Amino acid sequence: MRLRQAARIILIGAPGVGKGTQALRLLDRFPQLSSLSSGNLLRDHVHNQTPLGIEVSSAMASGKLVPDSIILNLIIHELQSRKWIQPASIASNQSLSSSSHTTLNNSSTASQNLTSHLTPFETSNDPLASFILDGFPRTIDQAQKLDDLIPINFVVWIKTPVSKILERIAGRWIHAPSGRVYNTTFNKPKVEGLDDITGEKLTKRQDDKLETWKKRLDQFEEANRPLLNHYSQKNLLWEVEGQSSDEITPKLFEEVRRRFGADDE
Ligand code: AMP
Numbered sequence: 444m445r446l447r448q449a450a451r452i453i454l455i456g457a458p459g460v461g462k463g464t465q466a467l468r469l470l471d472r473f474p475q476l477s478s479l480s481s482g483n484l485l486r487d488h489v490h491n492q493t494p495l496g497i498e499v500s501s502a503m504a505s506g507k508l509v510p511d512s513i514i515l516n517l518i519i520h521e522l523q524s525r526k527w528i529q530p531a532s533i534a535s536n537q538s539l540s541s542s543s544h545t546t547l548n549n550s551s552t553a554s555q556n557l558t559s560h561l562t563p564f565e566t567s568n569d570p571l572a573s574f575i576l577d578g579f580p581r582t583i584d585q586a587q588k589l590d591d592l593i594p595i596n597f598v599v600w601i602k603t604p605v606s607k608i609l610e611r612i613a614g615r616w617i618h619a620p621s622g623r624v625y626n627t628t629f630n631k632p633k634v635e636g637l638d639d640i641t642g643e644k645l646t647k648r649q650d651d652k653l654e655t656w657k658k659r660l661d662q663f664e665e666a667n668r669p670l671l672n673h674y675s676q677k678n679l680l681w682e683v684e685g686q687s688s689d690e691i692t693p694k695l696f697e698e699v700r701r702r703f704g705a706d707d708e
Pocket residue numbers: 481482483485502503504506507508509510511514577578579580581585
């Protein structure tokens with residue numbers, strides 16, 4: 444389905460709620476959408492061993508957040524190189540492109556300079572400048588900085604009852620050597636407890652322990668409350684609830700179509 448204007452989307456949802464699944468389905472249904480993942484941008488730098496990659500690698504390895512200035516610059520750089528945003532004036536354009544180049548290749552000190560004197564950007568409304576942000580913003584501070592950079596125009600809060608998420612996780616078993624995943628409710632192995640291909644024993648993933656998940660869900664609520672309030676105050680927040688991803692997808696498609704879809708579709 445075609446979009447008539449740029450959709451700039453954020454998906455928020457507890458771990459295990461199926462954000463990744465919904466994002467993939469949206470990309471498939473609305474081919475003008477792209478996905479922009481802060482984690483992937485960072486991983487590319489780490490993989491290519493750029494100075495920035497080397498700088499963030501230990502924070503990433505220990506699961507800590509990397510500094511806002513670095514993340515913000517990666518996003519600015521990415522949005523600019525796709526021509527989805529442009530500095531409002533040619534003068535600032537020149538100063539920005541030179542400093543962002545320095546930033547991305549040299550040090551985060553330069554990136555702090557860049558973010559501290561952000562100039563207004565012009566945002567493309569071309570439907571091809573449509574994206575789902577993945578992994579960003581993670582904090583209220585990042586959300587506020589993003590507001591100055593590019594106006595997000597749709598924030599989806601995906602909700603599934605906690606009991607359902609826990610049920611799904613409780614039923615999940617893996618074949619560790621191959622990574623094959625089973626679920627005792629909707630994707631059972633042919634023989635209970637055994638891998639279909641090798642016949643070896645299935646095990647639980649370390650992070651699928653229920654206690655760990657309960658903690659992660661609580662942490663999610665705490666960490667995301669300010670973000671949800673922020674977007675709700677801006678009238679951008681739309682909640683969608685369902686017992687499963689399949690129940691949520693049609694509602695999400697319909698809402699994206701209603702807000703951004705081309706009239707002739
Ligand atoms: P992800 O793939 O989104 O889970 O991100 C992987 C890692 O990249 C995180 O654990 C953080 O270290 C870093 N990261 C990704 N996005 C952000 C962000 N918005 N703010 C700070 N750190 C981030």
